[in-house]
Amino acid sequence: MAKKDVRVKDLYELYQTMGLPLDHVDPSSGFTIHYLQQTFKNLPYTSISFRPNYFSFLFIKDAFGKYTIDDKKFEVAPRTVYFTNPGNYRIFEWYRITDTCLITFDESFLKEYVHGKVYDHFSFLLTETVEPRTLSMEQFHQIEQLYRLIHKEQLGNSLYQNRIIGSLMVALLLKIKAYFFQDYNPIYEGNRSSEIVKTFKRDLELHFRDLVSGKTEHPLRVQDYAEKQSLHVNYLSSVISNKTGKPISAWISERTMTEAKVLLQNTGLSIKEISNRLSFLETSHFSNYFKRHASISPVSYRKQQIK
Structure with a gap:
């Protein structure tokens, strides 16, 4: 094809x-x-x-x-x-x-x-x-x-x-x-590449759950996801990119934005608290990151959602 x-x-x-x-x-x-x-x-x-x-x-x-x-x-x-x-x-x-x-x-x-x-x-x-x-x-x-x-x-x-x-x-x-x-x-469905992709998705989901719940404060790097499956980082990156059409960095950034948008629905959390939960060192870093990916600031996004 x-x-x-x-x-x-x-x-x-x-x-x-x-x-x-x-x-x-x-x-x-x-x-x-x-x-x-x-x-x-x-x-x-x-x-x-x-x-x-x-x-x-x-x-x-x-x-x-x-x-x-x-x-x-x-x-x-x-x-x-x-x-x-x-x-x-x-x-x-x-x-x-x-x-x-x-x-x-x-x-x-x-x-x-x-x-x-x-x-x-x-x-x-x-x-x-x-x-x-x-x-x-x-x-x-x-x-x-x-x-x-x-x-x-x-x-x-x-x-x-x-x-x-x-x-x-x-x-x-x-x-x-x-x-x-x-x-x-x-986890048991599909060939080896499919298992690698699904395990990565599962690891990504579990890690962000731990981040949001406060069980961990440290973001995982691509190297960390590779080590979880005992794979070379280049091999993991290649499999994810070839099978899904997106690099690992895109999966991580999209997952970060998903959690950020969900957290911004909670008006009881300040922007600084959300920034901390997602492991940004500075609130300004989080704001710039969010605006770069969503073309809108976290504050403006929150205002749109709670009208």
Whole structure:
């Protein structure tokens, strides 16, 4: 498969790149839900090859096509559910779409509105490639009820829209876990490179949890993550970059920003306290870092969130 390294931060950017309608995609919240039959009017359709920086669930009630993740190709058929996480190359092909729902979300949305320790409860979110599952009619109906409620909420204007959606996402993830992943352990899935990637993601998650909770005050370097797996730092860097399309430094900085944004929601914490929790030596260093990555100061971001 010929691969072009097209990276997209969200679904809005992907659709914009492919010249697709943007009417049903919200570029601002870190969460989208829409029905693909509203977007893909001219079929058949084949997407560009791309790497997304977001999670996605595809609920296919009635459609046919193909979905390619890296070098694995899966048939799309009615009552199947797809899950993909950030990093892998993918291409989708649609031949017919009658009723199909797509949900996408980023890590910040998960942390802020689903659960602060979401990977403890839903470890399957750490995997790289999950084969699609075909559900019974009753199973698919139960999941359909949930995603239709989520879609209805997304179309509304509730003051607590994201929190309501987050609660419904918990129910949806629990159903998916029950149907797909009751005994799933991401550490034992996939080849050696996949295990290295998943272990790195787990180590990253645990370390930032310790930072935020005050169990440690020392940030980990790339060398430290390599030593945890008894790997040479260059080899770890190469595997992470090749498998996910992002260098380790990008994973660490994105994880730092996710935690910073979550902590800034807590008005009981000062900017200095948040800076300390994330192991910045000076508050000014944290402010400059945050502004460089978010194009807005921590103070301004906090004001936006608590309007």
